[in-house]
Amino acid sequence: MLSIKNLYANVDGKEILKGINLEIKAGEVHAIMGPNGSGKSTLANVLTGNKNYEVTNGNVLFEGRDLLDMDPETRAREGMFLAFQYPIEIPGISNATFLKTALNEIRKYNNLSELTSTEFLDRIKDKAKILGLDDTLISRAVNVGFSGGEKKRNEIFQMLMLEPKFVLLDETDSGLDIDALRIVSSGVNIYRNPNNAFLVVTHYQRLLNYIQPDYVHVLYKGKIIKSGGKELALELEEKGYDWIKSEELETEKV
Amino acid sequence: MNEIEENKIISEDTNSDDMKVLGDLTSSEYKWGFITDIESETAAKGLNEDVVRMISKKKNEPEWMTEWRLKAFRYWQKMEEPTWPNVHYPKIDFQDISYYSAPKQKPKLNSLEEVDPELLKTFEKLGIPLEEQKLLSGVAVDAVFDSVSVATTFRESLKEKGIIFCSISEAIKEHPELIKKYLGSVVPYTDNFYASLNAAVFSDGSFVWIPKGVRCPMELSTYFRINSQETGQFERTLIIAEEGAYVSYLEGCTAPIRDNNQLHAAVVELVTLDDAEIKYSTVQNWYPGDKEGKGGIYNFVTKRGACRGKNSKISWTQVETGSAITWKYPSCILQGDNSIGEFYSVAVTNNYQQADTGTKMIHLGKNTKSTVVSKGISAGYGNNSYRGLIRIGKNAEGARNYTQCDSMLMSDKCGAHTFPYIEVENESSKVEHEATTSKIGEDQIFYLNQRGISTEDAVNMIVNGFCKEVFKELPMEFAVEAQKLLAISLEGSVG
Ligand SMILES: Nc1ncnc2c1ncn2[C@@H]1O[C@H](COP(=O)(O)OP(=O)(O)OP(=O)(O)O)[C@@H](O)[C@H]1O
Ligand SMILES: [Mg+2]
Numbered sequence A: 001m002l003s004i005k006n007l008y009a010n011v012d013g014k015e016i017l018k019g020i021n022l023e024i025k026a027g028e029v030h031a032i033m034g035p036n037g038s039g040k041s042t043l044a045n046v047l048t049g050n051k052n053y054e055v056t057n058g059n060v061l062f063e064g065r066d067l068l069d070m071d072p073e074t075r076a077r078e079g080m081f082l083a084f085q086y087p088i089e090i091p092g093i094s095n096a097t098f099l100k101t102a103l104n105e106i107r108k109y110n111n112l113s114e115l116t117s118t119e120f121l122d123r124i125k126d127k128a129k130i131l132g133l134d135d136t137l138i139s140r141a142v143n144v145g146f147s148g149g150e151k152k153r154n155e156i157f158q159m160l161m162l163e164p165k166f167v168l169l170d171e172t173d174s175g176l177d178i179d180a181l182r183i184v185s186s187g188v189n190i191y192r193n194p195n196n197a198f199l200v201v202t203h204y205q206r207l208l209n210y211i212q213p214d215y216v217h218v219l220y221k222g223k224i225i226k227s228g229g230k231e232l233a234l235e236l237e238e239k240g241y242d243w244i245k246s247e248e249l250e251t252e253k254v
Numbered sequence B: 001m002n003e004i005e006e007n008k009i010i011s012e013d014t015n016s017d018d019m020k021v022l023g024d025l026t027s028s029e030y031k032w033g034f035i036t037d038i039e040s041e042t043a044a045k046g047l048n049e050d051v052v053r054m055i056s057k058k059k060n061e062p063e064w065m066t067e068w069r070l071k072a073f074r075y076w077q078k079m080e081e082p083t084w085p086n087v088h089y090p091k092i093d094f095q096d097i098s099y100y101s102a103p104k105q106k107p108k109l110n111s112l113e114e115v116d117p118e119l120l121k122t123f124e125k126l127g128i129p130l131e132e133q134k135l136l137s138g139v140a141v142d143a144v145f146d147s148v149s150v151a152t153t154f155r156e157s158l159k160e161k162g163i164i165f166c167s168i169s170e171a172i173k174e175h176p177e178l179i180k181k182y183l184g185s186v187v188p189y190t191d192n193f194y195a196s197l198n199a200a201v202f203s204d205g206s207f208v209w210i211p212k213g214v215r216c217p218m219e220l221s222t223y224f225r226i227n228s229q230e231t232g233q234f235e236r237t238l239i240i241a242e243e244g245a246y247v248s249y250l251e252g253c254t255a256p257i258r259d260n261n262q263l264h265a266a267v268v269e270l271v272t273l274d275d276a277e278i279k280y281s282t283v284q285n286w287y288p289g290d291k292e293g294k295g296g297i298y299n300f301v302t303k304r305g306a307c308r309g310k311n312s313k314i315s316w317t318q319v320e321t322g323s324a325i326t327w328k329y330p331s332c333i334l335q336g337d338n339s340i341g342e343f344y345s346v347a348v349t350n351n352y353q354q355a356d357t358g359t360k361m362i363h364l365g366k367n368t369k370s371t372v373v374s375k376g377i378s379a380g381y382g383n384n385s386y387r388g389l390i391r392i393g394k395n396a397e398g399a400r401n402y403t404q405c406d407s408m409l410m411s412d413k414c415g416a417h418t419f420p421y422i423e424v425e426n427e428s429s430k431v432e433h434e435a436t437t438s439k440i441g442e443d444q445i446f447y448l449n450q451r452g453i454s455t456e457d458a459v460n461m462i463v464n465g466f467c468k469e470v471f472k473e474l475p476m477e478f479a480v481e482a483q484k485l486l487a488i489s490l491e492g493s494v495g
Helices: A040-048 A072-077 A095-109 A117-131 A135-139 A148-162 A178-191 A205-210 A231-239 A242-253 B016-024 B049-058 B063-077 B117-125 B132-137 B155-160 B168-174 B176-182 B193-201 B442-449 B455-471 B476-490
Strands: A002-011 A014-024 A029-033 A053-062 A080-083 A090-094 A166-170 A197-201 A215-220 A223-228 B004-009 B040-043 B101-103 B139-145 B148-152 B164-167 B206-210 B219-225 B236-241 B246-254 B261-264 B267-272 B277-284 B296-307 B313-320 B325-328 B331-334 B340-349 B354-363 B369-378 B383-392 B400-409 B415-424 B430-439
Touching (some): A002 A040, A014 A040, A014 A053, A014 A223, A040 A072, A040 A080, A040 A197, A072 A095, A072 B442, A080 A148, A090 A095, A090 B442, A095 A117, A095 A135, A095 B455, A117 A135, A117 A148, A117 A178, A148 A178, A166 A178, A178 A205, A215 A231, A215 A242, A223 A231, B049 B063, B049 B193, B063 B193, B176 B236, B193 B267, B206 B246, B267 B277, B313 B455, B340 B383, B340 B455, B369 B415, B369 B455, B383 B400, B400 B455, B415 B430, B442 B455, B455 B476
Parallel strands (some): A029 A197, A080 A166, A166 A197, B139 B219, B236 B267, B261 B296, B296 B331, B325 B354, B340 B369, B354 B383, B369 B400
Antiparallel strands (some): A215 A223, B004 B040, B040 B101, B139 B148, B164 B206
């Protein structure tokens, strides 16, 4: 589904991603871990087309098509979704209006008819129930005054509403209490199916107990320096990153 | 000696080529910029006592009205053009303006059938449902084309309720007692430079009188259109709500694209007696000038309401997207105890537009309340100033004001300024002022993009969200129009 080849990217003229290679197939869940500042959010921003991030080399195919050539809204309409590490507040626009606009834009692009108000409301009720989302949060302005946990939950709610093919979760677990973590994870698991794929950015193995990854990658200074199965996450939890860093140094010398 | 040029004046630039050019303009250009090819009579440029007399005579006004105008003119001659607002423009040559232009037609119109079909076409293009049968929307319209009121619809059904809705020229002739009592009672001819000029040369405008205890059953509306070149437009509107009366009044304005600046100096006076309420909404979309700042309307307007009676209320809602320069402060004088003044404003300046706008809330009566919500949006090289005065008089026991003043910047080259003035003479009063300035967030736009929403739609959503508190004060159809206008005037201003 997603094929990243030799991807380099700059922010403010500074090179952050230094040759990322990653293949993600439909039905797979990949986790990315790595120390603060290693470039995890940068990768998410590059994949979703944030203009502040400049791709200097490499290419990305999304379902066989050149992803980097598409503007951000086209990527979204093609089925790419980012649950933001820091969801943005938009005063004066209700969550419901926002989602209705988004959903209809995506449906229009994919030659589907717009949802009627009843269909839309039914879907809202359905998905909100899965996440135990309060009704008032749906009528309130997008993320304005939401607590940290509510914001994260709202991101997953949007994912369920928009039904993307490829989902990037950027530290969706941070800021969630234990119950919320379980609920949000189950929302993700309910949505998981053989036709979609996930790239989950996290610092904590705990999330991966709930959302079991097929692969775990370690990003360090803009490069994937180690990949493995879900047991890699356990190893990282136990030993930290130092041992991989030194392994990496060894290979660099060779 | 000025004389009216009785010969046909058909604007030189109204040939079909021009219309084609207008049609070719991209969607982000001003859409109301067509010129109507119509016979009109226009006074020669310049202003002196003879011109003032001529205007008064043209309108068959009684002697007292002519005298009032002349007093205003003499007063105006001694005045200095004010320069304190935060706007910049070359000095206006008041002798280089024509002060009267009227579509040439039969002297008196009794029904719409008699209106020049070209004019009706114009109003159709503007989307004003002038023909009576189209008026199912429940809006009664008075249309002022250049200087003259063209048709007032729905008059008969209003008459049944005792409501008077007509042009001010007619009111002067038919309701002299009301005009003598109220005209200039809120904005005297000595008030300010442009108000004095208006008093001397005003050509037409609307008059509304709602009798005691009557709720006007429909929105009343005036549509202003400047067509002629080098003509100033000076309308005068007077609305009176007697005890317990209510009216909601809407005002819309457009003008053709001209590469010279045109002056619009209107005066609006509102009066509410005990328990009465007037809601006055404006969607101002005069031609703003081109992308380089050439042309456009100078919109220098005095609007003021007097809450004379106790428990009365006046609210001003304005959406100002047009004009090269907007300079106006719709104000409330809260005389009656417990009276309420409100001001809700959205002002947009894009390209080289400038706006210095705000309000004055003068609290005189006890327990008077005022609310001010101002939303300024600046894009391109636009310059947007909020200027507001809250005065609490000695006797305004328990008066309250809340002011919220938000600015949004869409580019690095535009400006937003806030000039709040607060004068409090009564210690028991409470005045609150909040102000914010924010740059439209790239991160907000990206967030919406990431959910499949285009940048243009994202900007519209964010801006509409920003203006929501004001839009919700507008009647439904107007709110929709205002949102569209905002979208058009900000098209392409981000990203
Ligand atoms: N918009 C930006 N402007 C300037 N520097 C940036 C920007 N975005 C990212 N960076 C820098 O790029 C580097 C990688 O940041 P990124 O957010 O991708 O890290 P991360 O792996 O997501 O870290 P964390 O685990 O703390 O979320 C950091 O040094 C960061 O300061
Ligand atoms: Mg991050």
